[in-house]
Amino acid sequence: MTLATSRSSVQMLFGLFYAIWVATLCTLPVSALHASEVGIVDWHKIFIGVPLIGSSSISPTFHRVGSADGLTQSVVLAATSSNVLAALSPVNGSIVWRYVFEDDEHVIAFRKHGDVVAAVSGAGGANLRLFDAISGYLRLEERLHSPEHGRMFNPETLGTSIAFEPKTESGDLYILSNGHELRRVDGSTGELKWGWTSPDQASLVVYFKVVPTLAAVYLIGLTKSIASYTLHVSVISPDTGELVISANLPSSIRDGLTDVLLLSDSRNPELKPCMVWIESGAVRSIALSPELKGSGSTTKGSIYKGILDVGLSEHGQIVALKEDGTARVMKLEHDGLKVIWEFADSATVEHYSDSIYSGGFDKDGWPYVARIYWSHLLQKAYVHTFASHLAEGKGLETGYTFPFNTKDHGIIRHAAVDVANPAELKVIPRVVITTTTGAVQLWQQEQFLWSREEALADISLAEPVELPERKVIASHINLESETFGARLTRQLSDAKNFPAYASNFVKRFVTGSYASASSAVDSPADESDTIYRDTFGFRKIIVVATPYGKIYGIDSANGRVVWSRVLGLGWAAKVGATILPAKIFTIRTVSDGEKPQVVLVTQRKADNGLVDTVLFHFDPLTGEDVTTASLGSDLLQGHDVIPGELVEAFMLPNETAKAVILFDEFLQIHLYPDTTETQQAFKALLPKLRVPLRAGKPGARQLTGHEITREPEFTGRHVAFPTWTLTFPPGEDILALVPRPREPVASLGKVLGNRTTLYKYLNPHLVAVVTGAAPPAAACAVYLVDSAKGTILYHVTIPPVDGACDVKATLTENWLVYHYWDAGLAGTEDAKSYRVVSVELYEGSGVDDKIRSSDLTSCSNATTAFTAFEQAYVFPFGIQTLTTTSTKYGISVKDIILATKNRQVQSIPRRLLDPRRPHHKPTSEEMEEWLIQYDPVIPDDPRRTLSHSYEVERVRRIITSPSLLESTSLVFAYGLDLFFTRVAPSDTFDVLSETFNKLQLVLTVGGLALAIVITRPMVARKRLREKWYD
């Protein structure tokens, strides 16, 4: 009986232990960030994008905001090509605030007034927003008209204008939108005071400017005549919004946008506003009155070719250009427009670049006009500033040069000016320049204050490259001829690092400060330009290419730009061109010996219409050219590999001879580098190469598989020929091709709880195709296609949402994950939510059915023998992009890394998305496989957010790359912002845990040893006693 009870109690005990063990297994391990790791394992760089410089209503400008205590604060306001309105601090270039507009809603114009910045965006100016100029808080958001009713103008800025009520205390705004609608809006509440719509909106009058005065609001428009435009003015009552009078002015204008300006003087409100335009070489002007009874005047004598709005039109000053390029400042005065200054030597000459004219203000609001130009002879930028109010009203011009670096930053395209005037004859301008490479810089006189590389907000391609180890440079000394003294000094100098090494060794041994997975990889002392690999290979150099003709090397440890190069235009330098990056490849890695090398394939679109494929081959550690193309040039020059467009480029799937294969538009093959070694490797691989290409007209795209001729054609080149064509249903266009990434697969199958195996379907030619069409789309679909022979392996159609397809997909090994919005087919019957679907393909018809899909020839019929497991989950957010983690050997679990529309980067554990999650309580066998019960909703867990409190805006792509640690994958997200972190999907199993307590271990061992020392004599004594007395 007791035996039985004791046995049962033992069983119970074991049962208890088992239960505890299972309980610890079943709690989902949350591998989240520790607060102390912020800024150490990750970094986040924020950008605003390259400023727009189209017109004065959109280009960068200084703005000074006064406060009650007399102090003022300045910001640089800019609207950018990334659709951002931002304020930069002129002190250090940091972003004070930024507002990112929706992708379908372009920012059209902004205007500053006191502590408010007003911005209109969307088609025809659909939305109005007011921001606090210093904090950036959104004060008001108002829709003016629905975007569908917006009229599209070219340029977009036409037809929209913002003006503030001149009586500042009322804070009202006049908004002209859509070219014919005028509103007076209360600036604090957004309440519409009145609205006026042009009665003849069908006519050809397009209004583009609103000028409010106390007596009347003037709307300036253009009417299209046969060969030119005619000015049209409507006068509207500011109180009631009624049209007072409307008339055409006798005029004939060639370019409606640049040839007309409106002048008024806010310092002199009784001056009537004056309309200025250029007509047949003369500057004409007419003063506006509510009755439209002014008489025009025309300048005499000089012939003018243009007038420029330098941002001072409300202070009565413009710049007029004479025929030879000489610039004159004109000012609105009581008796009309007067020339008050002429910039000396401003005529167009060969050794100076064309001048940029810009207006600025000082603290007291006096206007200044600056002229900025580049001297090709002296390689310096010149600034001349003219102040009309100084020197007793006669006007004062001051000048200086600043050493702008044209080799690194291209050409100055725009300048905004702010002026300090500390003494009567002392003028200190601050100039914010925007360059062709996307740099924004601030120069205070000749002193360089800061620079922002805004091209990084628009990265086209990024490639992380492994770094070499820090090696002790072997001293190449002839040992035989070395004297004793020389050897001694050399050895002493070699030994200078020994004390540091010894102290480091002792410290490491005693305190146990090992390199851990969450420690910083860059030492702050190490600011040199040569960077080396850290212990675990977390540090890489990320080579990024931008469409602004500049490439960068970014240190992945801290986001610092290590080097940058401007891409040379080759022969197109004479006509001008843009270089658009197409593909980037690492053709030599550290493990191949020597230094790594990167090849960037670009398309150069010359301004004369010719397109060439240009290839840049450089060292990713320094940006130096590894070929001879850049000899004698400051820029990185490329090789023109194809005189025409590029169709496709990929790396030869070969480990020994790495080469890039390029397809031109005639599907001819170009090899780079073209050596006998690479040609042999190419020949050897020829029979296996299967290339899927997109073909057909837009709207009816097909996927066409190609093989390559075994022997070169008469042109001396191999040519690809089509072998199969996959036509998608009408209305389905290829939106994305997601090939299976070429990465190591650790296990070919998955051992189940009952010791059977599911073999992964690892077809190397697997490609996911996302199809759909531009709105209105009929259907969206996801296909899995065998790109060797065009077989559709998996197909699912997804209903489009509002006529658009927004399906994101990623593919790795045998696992496909896609995400979309499900609007619910049957109206309110279904749930409306984002869905994420996880699909896994396994070989054969079930367990233990093996077809060796990874080694199968692509002609085998067995490639279609597979089983798909799939499961759909409700996802809490919309996403921008998604990808999987990647590790060195592919042993670690692959998590999904995604960027949400909530500006976060999250990692979703594979366990949550496992398509084999059981619908019942998991059995012990399933528990052994770590399967958890199916739950349709994936909960929103903030601890999965890798980017924590960072707001990572507009992520376009996430790149994962392996580190030397199998457990850890590096994550780099780019879009408007850059974000880098590292993740360990299966926890850092290959390094000593962060929580490992060396002290505790030492104390325990020490305590045990002490206990032995104490008890040993006691036991010996006792045994002796036992022998005597027992």
Next chain:
Amino acid sequence: MRNPLNFLFLASVCYSALALDLKGRIQWNDVCPDFAQLGRTQVLLDHGKLHGSVMEDGGFTIPGVAPGTYILTVAAHNHAFEKLRVDVLDTDSLPEIRPYFPGTPLSPPPTITLPYPIVLHARQKHDYFVPRESFNLFGMLQNPMMMLTVVVGGMMLLMPYIMKNMDPEVLQDFSQRQARISQMQSSLQSGDLTSGISALMAANEEPKGASSATTTKASAPSGVKNRGGKNKKR
């Protein structure tokens, strides 16, 4: 063919005429006291084609909402908000606002309705971090291995008292069995460990004999018995 198209067009015009501006506000609370805490936030209907931004005073307007059923979500970066179901009706009446739980079907609608204009409350501020595990005794004891050790240790301490209260016959039987188990255990265990410890203790020359000798004598002092048992265990 032409007429139905025209009709559709007319219908869409009617719908856009009926489109409504959905208004609401974020009620500041302890979780989210002001706009500076909230940061830039959008209120989205469904997948975000219709949206409005939260303004400095917490208010928001989603313009041009056509009749239909929508899920309203708040896309805040650092705060969690509840999701709502919004039914915009064809008639002029106000939209119906109901709570919504993700993943549940839209039909039948919940019976609870919430007031319009919509009032939203921040439920929670996201906590992105897990605290670092520090060395604490309780945490160590929660470790299953530790629990096992503690229970075994406790059993060992209690064993002499249990044995003392046992029937001598049963005791003999039990001790025999225990000896068997210990034999089995020692054979199971790696030889290195046991021999290493025994060498350290230098007290293990005759383990089995000693234990059997002590246990057969019922009158022997319990302390001795205890030590014998302990030795055996090791």
